[in-house]
Amino acid sequence: MSKSKRGLRFYLHIYKLILAQDLKSKMSYRADFIISIIGMLFTNISNFLAFWIIFQKFPSVMGWNYYEMLFLYGFSLLALTPVQCFFDNNWNLMGQVFSGDFIKYCFRPINLFFYYMSEVFDLKGLGQFLFGVGILSFAWYKLALPFTFIVAIKLVVSLFSASLFMIALMNVAAAINFWIIDSRGIMIFAFKFKDYAKYPITIFQSVFQFIFTFIIPIAFIAYYPSMFFIRPNELSILTYLSPILGVLYFYLSYKLWMKGAMSYSGTGS
Amino acid sequence: MSKIKFSSKRYWALTRGGIMEGLSFRTSYFITIIGNFLYLIVIYFLWKAIYASSPSKTVGGMTFYDTLIYLVLAAALFNLMNSFLIFEMGRDIQSGKIILNLLKPMDFQVYMFFQKSGGFVISFLMTFLPTFLLVYFFTKGSIDLGVNLLYFIISIFIAMVINYCIDLFVGTIALYTHSIWGINIMKEVVVLLLSGATVPLAFFPETLRTVVNYLPFQAIYNTPLHILTDSTLVTKNYFWLLGLQLMWAIIMIAFSRCFWKFSQKVITVNGG
Amino acid sequence: MDTCIIFASIQPKGNGEKLKPIIQIENISKEFKVLNRREGLKGTICDLFSKDYRVLRAVNNITMDIQPGEIVGYLGPNGAGKSTTIKMMTGVLEPTSGKILVNGRIPYKNRTKNAENIGVVFGQRTQLWWALPAIESFRILKDIYCIDDITYKNNLEYFDALVGSSELSHKTVRQMSLGQRTLCDILAAFLHNPSVVFLDEPTIGLDVSMKGKIRELIKTLNKEKNTTVILTTHDMGDVDALCKRIVIIDKGNMIYDNTIENLRTYFGAYRTIKLMFSKEANGYSKDGLDQIATDLKDVLRTNFIKAVSLTVTVEDEWIVLLINEDEVSMMQVINCVQEYKKIIDMKLEEISTESVIKKIYEGEIG
Numbered sequence: 001m002s003k004s005k006r007g008l009r010f011y012l013h014i015y016k017l018i019l020a021q022d023l024k025s026k027m028s029y030r031a032d033f034i035i036s037i038i039g040m041l042f043t044n045i046s047n048f049l050a051f052w053i054i055f056q057k058f059p060s061v062m063g064w065n066y067y068e069m070l071f072l073y074g075f076s077l078l079a080l081t082p083v084q085c086f087f088d089n090n091w092n093l094m095g096q097v098f099s100g101d102f103i104k105y106c107f108r109p110i111n112l113f114f115y116y117m118s119e120v121f122d123l124k125g126l127g128q129f130l131f132g133v134g135i136l137s138f139a140w141y142k143l144a145l146p147f148t149f150i151v152a153i154k155l156v157v158s159l160f161s162a163s164l165f166m167i168a169l170m171n172v173a174a175a176i177n178f179w180i181i182d183s184r185g186i187m188i189f190a191f192k193f194k195d196y197a198k199y200p201i202t203i204f205q206s207v208f209q210f211i212f213t214f215i216i217p218i219a220f221i222a223y224y225p226s227m228f229f230i231r232p233n234e235l236s237i238l239t240y241l242s243p244i245l246g247v248l249y250f251y252l253s254y255k256l257w258m259k260g261a262m263s264y265s266g267t268g269s
Numbered sequence: 270m271s272k273i274k275f276s277s278k279r280y281w282a283l284t285r286g287g288i289m290e291g292l293s294f295r296t297s298y299f300i301t302i303i304g305n306f307l308y309l310i311v312i313y314f315l316w317k318a319i320y321a322s323s324p325s326k327t328v329g330g331m332t333f334y335d336t337l338i339y340l341v342l343a344a345a346l347f348n349l350m351n352s353f354l355i356f357e358m359g360r361d362i363q364s365g366k367i368i369l370n371l372l373k374p375m376d377f378q379v380y381m382f383f384q385k386s387g388g389f390v391i392s393f394l395m396t397f398l399p400t401f402l403l404v405y406f407f408t409k410g411s412i413d414l415g416v417n418l419l420y421f422i423i424s425i426f427i428a429m430v431i432n433y434c435i436d437l438f439v440g441t442i443a444l445y446t447h448s449i450w451g452i453n454i455m456k457e458v459v460v461l462l463l464s465g466a467t468v469p470l471a472f473f474p475e476t477l478r479t480v481v482n483y484l485p486f487q488a489i490y491n492t493p494l495h496i497l498t499d500s501t502l503v504t505k506n507y508f509w510l511l512g513l514q515l516m517w518a519i520i521m522i523a524f525s526r527c528f529w530k531f532s533q534k535v536i537t538v539n540g541g
Numbered sequence: 542m543d544t545c546i547i548f549a550s551i552q553p554k555g556n557g558e559k560l561k562p563i564i565q566i567e568n569i570s571k572e573f574k575v576l577n578r579r580e581g582l583k584g585t586i587c588d589l590f591s592k593d594y595r596v597l598r599a600v601n602n603i604t605m606d607i608q609p610g611e612i613v614g615y616l617g618p619n620g621a622g623k624s625t626t627i628k629m630m631t632g633v634l635e636p637t638s639g640k641i642l643v644n645g646r647i648p649y650k651n652r653t654k655n656a657e658n659i660g661v662v663f664g665q666r667t668q669l670w671w672a673l674p675a676i677e678s679f680r681i682l683k684d685i686y687c688i689d690d691i692t693y694k695n696n697l698e699y700f701d702a703l704v705g706s707s708e709l710s711h712k713t714v715r716q717m718s719l720g721q722r723t724l725c726d727i728l729a730a731f732l733h734n735p736s737v738v739f740l741d742e743p744t745i746g747l748d749v750s751m752k753g754k755i756r757e758l759i760k761t762l763n764k765e766k767n768t769t770v771i772l773t774t775h776d777m778g779d780v781d782a783l784c785k786r787i788v789i790i791d792k793g794n795m796i797y798d799n800t801i802e803n804l805r806t807y808f809g810a811y812r813t814i815k816l817m818f819s820k821e822a823n824g825y826s827k828d829g830l831d832q833i834a835t836d837l838k839d840v841l842r843t844n845f846i847k848a849v850s851l852t853v854t855v856e857d858e859w860i861v862l863l864i865n866e867d868e869v870s871m872m873q874v875i876n877c878v879q880e881y882k883k884i885i886d887m888k889l890e891e892i893s894t895e896s897v898i899k900k901i902y903e904g905e906i907g
C-alpha cells in the first residue's frame with residue numbers, strides 16, 4: 001500500500017474527514033451552536049458600534065476619513081477570517097498540553113500541525129466573513145473605487161497573504177504553551193492585536209511602526225495591502241512584498257510550533 | 270461561635286491556596302504586564318492621533334491623558350478580573366467533573382469565590398499595580414494620589430464580586446448548552462463595550478449612555494475608574510458611587526444565586 | 542543494591558534465534574532538569590526568582606532486545622521510569638545517550654514513519670474521536686494509515702468475530718463505558734496491522750469480566766498477527782495471563798529481564814498457604830480477620846525466629862501465609878497454626894506473581 005504517497009490530495013481528503021467530525025459534533029450541541037452564532041453576531045455588532053462611537057466624536061484620524069477607515073476595518077475582518085475558521089484549535093492547546101491529552105496527536109503518521117488544526121473549524125468565523133464583505137463593499141462603494149477583474153485578483157491575493165500574518169502570530173502565541181504552562185494570557189494578548197489592525201500604522205512613531213510591521217506584523221493585515229486600493233499613489237515597497245513576507249512569517253511560525261510539538265513528552269505516569 | 274471560627278479558617282485556607290497557585294503562574298504575570306505595557310503604547314499613539322485630528326483638546330469631558338489612563342487601566346482591570354472561571358466551569362461541566370465540586374462540603378459558589386480571590390490578590394499585586402505605576406509615570410502624574418485611592422481599592426473589590434457573579438451566571442448557562450465558547454466571547458465583548466472599557470462611556474451618544482447606566486456592567490469598570498480619576502469628587506460622591514456599586518453587587522449575587530439553585534435541578538452529567 | 546546486580550546479570554542467553562529483534566535498546570539513558578521547589582508560601586515566592594535546578598536521571602543505562610511476536614510485560618513501581626522508556630520507544634522523547642531502534646528506525650528521528658508501524662493505547666485516554674461513533678473513527682484511521690479496503694474489511698470482520706465489535710462500534714465514544722472504550726481503542730491500535738503495539742495500563746479501572754475479555758483479545762491478536770506487544774501494567778492478572786517475559790524497572794534501572802518462570806524459580810522455595818479458620822457463630826468480620834492475622838504473625842515469628850521472610854495477609858476470607866521453605870518447614874508452620882487455632886480449610890500454592898514483584902520492588906533477596 002502506498003504509504004509514502006502522502007501528498008496534497010491525501011491531506012485534503014483527511015482534512016475533510018477530520019473536519020467533518022468537528023462540525024458534526026458541534027452541531028449536535030444545538031443550543032450552543034445557535035448561541036454561538038448569536039454571540040458572533042453580537043461580537044461583530046459590538047465591535048462595529050465601538051468603531052462607530054469613536055467616529056461620532058472624531059471625524060477623521062490623521063488624514064484618513066471615515067470611509068477609508070471603514071475600508072481598513074472591512075479588509076481586516078476578511079483577512080482575520082481564515083485564522084478564526086481554520087486555526088481555531090490553537091486555543092485548546094494550553095488545556096491539552098497541560099492535561100497531557102495532546103500526546104494522542106503525536107502517534108499518528110501524519111503531520112502534527114496539520115492534524116491538530118484540522119480538528120476544529122469555527123463556523124462563527126463565517127459570520128465575521130459576511131460582516132467583512134458587507135463593510136468592505138460599503139466602503140468600496142462610498143470611496144468610488146474601481147472594480148475590475150485585475151483588481152479582484154489583486155484583492156484575493158492580498159487578502160490571502162494578509163491572513164497569513166495573523167495566522168503566524170497566533171501560531172507563535174500558541175506555541176509558547178509548549179514551554180510555558182500558563183500562557184493563555186499571551187494568546188489573549190496576541191488576539192487583542194487584531195483589533196489594532198484596522199488603524200493606519202502611520203499613527204505610530206517610527207520605533208513602533210517598526211515593531212508593528214516586522215515583529216508583531218499587524219500592519220500587514222490591513223494597512224499595507226489596502227494601500228493598493230485606496231492610496232495607490234503612496235505605495236511603499238512593503239506593499240509589494242506582503243505576499244512573500246506572509247509566506248515567510250507563516251513558515252517560521254509553523255516551524256516554531258512544530259518544534260514545540262515535537263519536544264512535547266506528555267505528563268508523568 | 271466556634272462554627273463561625275471554623276468557617277473563616279476554611280475560607281482563609283482556600284484563599285491561601287489560591288495565592289500559592291497564583292504564584293506558580295509567574296511567567297503569565299510577567300506576560301500580562303508586558304501586554305498591558307504594549308497596550309499602553311498602542312492606545313497612546315492611537316488616541317494621540319485621534320485627538321490630534323480633533324478640533325478641541327477635550328472631548329466628552331476627557332482630555333487625551335484622561336482617555337489614556339482610562340483605557341489602559343480598564344484593560345488592566347479586565348486582565349485582573351479575568352479568572353477563567355467560565356472556562357473552568359465549562360470544562361468541568363463537559364467532563365462531568367462538576368459533580369466533584371458539588372459534593373464538597375461547602376457551597377460551590379462561595380468555595381470558588383474564595384479560591385479565585387486568592388488569585389485576584391496576587392494578580393492585583395503582580396500585574397495591576399505595576400501597570401498603574403507605569404501609567405502614572407507615563408502621564409507625568411496625572412492621577413491624583415489621595416483618598417481616592419482608598420475608595421478605588423474598595424471599588425474594585427466590589428467590582429470583582431459583580432464580575433464574579435456575571436461569570437457564574439454565564440458559567441451556569443453552560444449547564445444547559447453544554448459548551449461555553451459562544452456565550453463567553455459574547456459576554457466578554459458585550460461587557461467590555463457596555464462597561465466603558467473599550468470606549469469611555471463619556472463618548473457614548475446620549476441614548477446609548479442612558480441605556481448603559483441601567484446595566485450592571487458599568488459598575489465593573491466605569492465606576493472604579495471614575496472614582497480614581499475624577500478629581501471633582503467629594504466624600505459624599507464617593508459614598509454614593511460605592512453605594513450604587515454595592516447595590517449592583519447585591520442584585521447580581523441574588524440573581525446568580527437564584528439561577529444557580531434553579532439550574533442545579535436541571536443538571537445532566539456525562540453518561541457512562 | 543545487591544539484588545539488582547544478581548537479577549541484572551540474568552539476561553536471556555542467546556537461544557539460537559537468528560531473527561533480528563524488532564526493538565533494540567542499547568545503554569539508553571534519560572536525564573531531566575528539575576527545579577528544586579521550596580515549601581510554603583514564602584518558599585513559593587522565593588521560587589519565582591530561583592534558578593536552582595538539579596538533574597534527574599529517570600532512565601539509567603537500560604539495554605534490552607525484543608523479538609517480533611513477543612508479549613513483554615513492563616513493570617515497575619510508580620515513577621520508576623517506565624513511561625519515560627516507552628516514550629523513547631515511541632519517539633516522543635529523545636534519549637540523553639544510548640541507541641534505540643524500533644523496526645530498524647530511530648524513533649525520535651523518524652517519528653512519522655515510525656508511527657505508521659506502531660499502535661499505542663493509553664489506559665485512561667482515548668485516541669478516538671469523542672463525539673463520533675467508533676466506526677467513524679475507524680474510517681478516519683483507515684485513511685490516515687492508508688489501509689487498503691481489503692485489509693480494513695477483513696480486520697473489522699475479524700474484530701467482530703472476536704468481540705462482537707460491529708454492534709458496539711455504532712455507539713459514540715462519549716456514551717461508552719470505560720471498558721467499551723478501551724476495547725475500541727485496542728481495536729483501533731491493531732487496525733492498521735502494526736508490527737508493535739504499546740499498551741499502557743489497558744485494564745486499569747475495569748471490572749473483572751471486562752479485564753478477562755480484553756486480555757483474551759490481546760492474546761489472540763498477538764498470536765494471529767504476530768504483533769509485538771509491550772504491556773505496561775500494575776495488574777498482576779494481566780501479567781499472568783499474557784506475558785511470558787517480564788522486564789522490571791525501578792528508579793530508572795532495569796532490575797530484571799527474563800521469563801516469569803525464571804522469576805518463580807528464584808522464589809521457588811516460597812510457598813503460599815491459604816488458611817480458613819473455624820467460624821464461631823457468624824464468621825469473621827474484616828476487622829476480626831485482620832486481628833487474627835496480626836496475632837498469628839506474632840505467634841509464628843516468636844516460634845520461628847529464622848522465618849524472617851514470613852508474611853501474613855488477609856485476602857477476602859482467607860488468611861494468607863507466605864513462607865520461605867529455606868527458612869522454615871511448611872509442615873512445622875501448619876502444625877503451629879493448628880495449635881493456635883483450628884484450621885477448617887487450606888490451600889497450598891506457589892508464590893503468586895504479585896508477591897514476587899512486590900518482593901522485588903522491596904528489594905528483598907530471593
